[in-house]
Amino acid sequence: MAFNTGLSGLRAASVDLDVTGNNIANASTVGFKSSSVQFGDLYASGFLSAGTNPIGDGVRVQDVKQSFGQGNISFTDNGLDMAISGDGFFILNNGGEIRYSRAGQFGIDKNGYVTNNQNMRVQGYTADGDGNLSGIRSDLQIETDNLAPRRTTNLTTDLNLDSREPVLENRVRDIGPLSVAGIQGESFSVQYTDGSPDYAVTIDPAASAREAAQTLNGVPGFNASATTTAQLNGLTDAFITGGTFSFNLNINGSPLTLDTSSISSLQDLADAINNSSETAISASVVDDGSGTDVLRVIHNQGETLDYTYSDGITTVGPTQVLGDVNVTADRMVASVDDPADGSFETAFNGSPIRITNEFNPLDQRTYNHATSATIYDSLGNSHEITQFFVKEPAPGSGVGISEWSVYLQIDGEMIAGTDTTPYTARFDQDGNLQSVNGDPAGEIVVSDWIPKDQNGQPNGADGPPGPGTQVVTPIPEPPTSSAFVVNLGGTTQYGAAFGVNDQQQNGYTTGRLSGLDVSDQGVLFARYTNGQSKALGQVALAAFNNTNGLSPVGETTWVETFESGQPIIGAPDTGTLGSITASSVEESNVDLSAELVSLIIAQRNYQANAKTIETSDAVTQTIINLR
Structure with a gap:
């Protein structure tokens, strides 16, 4: 015993x-x-x-x-080494046999599969070509192919436009020259775009051009000037030398003192007028259009001129010449209303709009702000897009509303039709964007861009959509044209310096695999030379109701048994499963x-x-x- x-x-x-x-x-x-x-x-x-x-x-x-x-976690130099912090096992495929392990010393075999030292393949959740993880579990494989380029379909710009900036561009109407005789005695009213009250105007029936210009200069939004031009078509050199020559010139009824004793030609007469005490008047000899030289007299302030000349036999005059009025109306003048439909209203409606200090992308003085970004075509070629912002006068009464014009340019060429008609960004009284061309989302659809090479020729990438094709936003995948969206929805207009808070676009050029990263959730990210990263898969972990029921089979691995129960499989850091620490291993x-x-x-x-x-x-x- x-x-x-x-x-x-x-x-x-x-x-x-x-x-x-x-x-x-x-x-x-x-x-x-x-x-x-x-x-x-x-x-x-x-x-x-x-x-x-x-x-x-x-x-x-x-x-x-x-x-x-839990064993201690120590760091290593291998980016694919992983340690589980918490519950769970790595799932390994040993030629069809499933094993479980806490040893996270992993590498890549010749086929790109993630394996341990015994060439058992690590199991995980696969990702599609865009890096979207799926729920399909398989052997994790790292693709070493180049990352295909992706064209830009969306550019989001988040910036602040300085509300304190002045309006640089000025749109004016050039009205005239108007003969003062045509507007003498006219009464009309002027309407304004900013909601200002109408302004009533009456031109004196006996006003000279200078006096009419003074009256119009008193109207808000008008800038007027006057000149009087008298061309004496009958007065020639032959007339002067043909007899006893005399010449009289009155300015607004007052005679101009001239020395005509030694005058023998038109040029002598012009010199005498120019040498007079009246500095606002000038004379010159001009061609009347038929090859004959005649005298032209100009009063640059618009006074009425009366002239008489004689050779002792024939007397011409007295002849009265009324002046002309030139008016410039700025953009705040909306319209002119003359109940009698007078000549001033007719001239206003027929006058073209002229832009002073017009927007020019090459002239920094013609825009308030600008910002650039890089976008990509379907071949992965990079292009520079520049957004220009020009402050405009506030519409209506100007209370609670501000407007900015938006111009777009790619590689030096204007796009989205902004070379002729810019987009209008409107802001409310709090500086928040209300709309861009009426769109509350603040989106600009660019559908006319032709990607070009450095010589200005099409480079073979996808171009604009075909005629009649409607471009919807967001651009559906996969894109089939060069159309993309510029989103200004986050733009503000505060009384602060201009600044770009964020600018993101979703395109990139081709790239080569440059490294791998593993997140706490076990997601394997591939890093490429173009700065992009893409999820290649996610490590799967398994847990058991009775961990002690697992059977050790060597190589620091275990297999499932009846006592352990079936595995509970999921992504790291979910449920009761632990998280992943990259470039680390769990020690004994x-x-x-x-x-x-x-x-x-x-x-x-x-x-x-x-x-x-x-x-x-x-x-x-x-x-x-x-x-």
């Missing part, structure tokens, strides 16, 4: 030594989980009774239980100090059980030696 008891103790102590030695041997094994031996005593018992004085039969090993406690959870103490205890137990056998042998020998 004692021999069997001691022998069972030796066996148990030997197992304890083996398990402890195995723990110590794997103290540096990544992902290793230490084990401990659990013992149970043995008692002999009958079918009906264990007896009144039971004596133990020794000990047996009930279980060798592994501890799945073996406590060497505790294991060395356990080794001493196992040695002591082994020696003690051996002593039991030795003592039993001595007693038996004593019995044998009885005589």
Whole structure:
């Protein structure tokens, strides 16, 4: 009996030594989980009774239980090394056999599959060509092909336009020249775009051109000037030399003092007028259109001129010449209303609009703000788009509303029709964007862009949509033309310096794989030379209701058993599954100090059980030696 008891103790102590030695041997094994031996005593018992004085039969090993406690996480230089912080196992495909492991020392094989040191493939969730993760679980594979280019279909600009900026562009109407005779006595009213009250105007029936200009200069939005031009078509050199020449010129009824005693030609007369005391008048000899030289007299302030000349035989005059009025109306003048439909209203309606300081992308003085960004065509070629912003006068009364013109240019060529008609961005009293050309979303659809090379020729990329094709937003995938959307929805107009807060576009050129990153959720991101990154897949983790029911099969891996239950598979950092720490591994959870103490205890137990056998042998020998 004692021999069997001691022998069972030796066996148990030997197992304890083996398990402890195995723990110590794997103290540096990544992902290793230490084990401990659990013992149970043995008692002999009958079918009906264990007896009144039971004596133990020794000990047996009930279980060798592994501890799945968290090991320390240490950093490595391998970007694909992963450590699980929390619950869960990596899922490995070992030639069709599924294994589970905490050892995250991974690399890439020749086919691009993520594998461990034993070429078991790591399982995870696959991604499509655009980097969208799916729920399909498969072997994770890293594609090393170049990243295909993506054309720009959306450009979002978030910026602030300085509300303190002045209006640079001025739109005017040039009215005239109007003969003062045509507007003398006219009465009309002027209407304004900013909601100002109408302004009533009456021209004196006897006004000179200068006086009419003074009256019009008093009208808000008008700037007037006057000139009087008298061309004496009958006065020639022959007339002057043909007899006794005399010449009289009155300015608004007052005679101009001239010395005509030595005049022998038109040029002499012009010089005499120019040398007079009246600085506002000038004279010159001009061709009347038929090859004949005649005298032209101009009063640059619009006074009425009366002239008479004679050769002693023939007298011409007196002839009165009224002046002309030139008027410039700025953009605040909306219309002119003359109940009699006078000549001034007719001239206003027929006058073209002239833009002073007109927008010019090459002249910084003609726009308030500008910002540029890089976009891409279907071939991955880069192009520079520039957005210009020009402040406009406030519409209506100007209360609570502000407007800016928006011009677009790509590689030096105006697009979206802004070379002739810019887009209008309207802001409310709080500086928030109300609309762009009436669109509250603030979107500008560019559908006329032809991508060109550096020589200004089409470069072979997709061009504008065909005639009659309606462009909808957002641009549907996959895009089939060069059309894209400029979104200004986040633009503001505050009393602060101009600044671009954010500018994003969704295109890029082709790129080569330059590196890999792994997120806390186990997503594998590929980094490319074009600055883009794309999800290639996501590591899957498995958990079990009874982790201790897993069966170790070596290589720091376990397999599912009936006792463990079926795996609960999901993405890292979801549910009860732990998160992923990249460029790290989980060290063995073996406590060497505790294991060395356990080794001493196992040695002591082994020696003690051996002593039991030795003592039993001595007693038996004593019995044998009885005589």
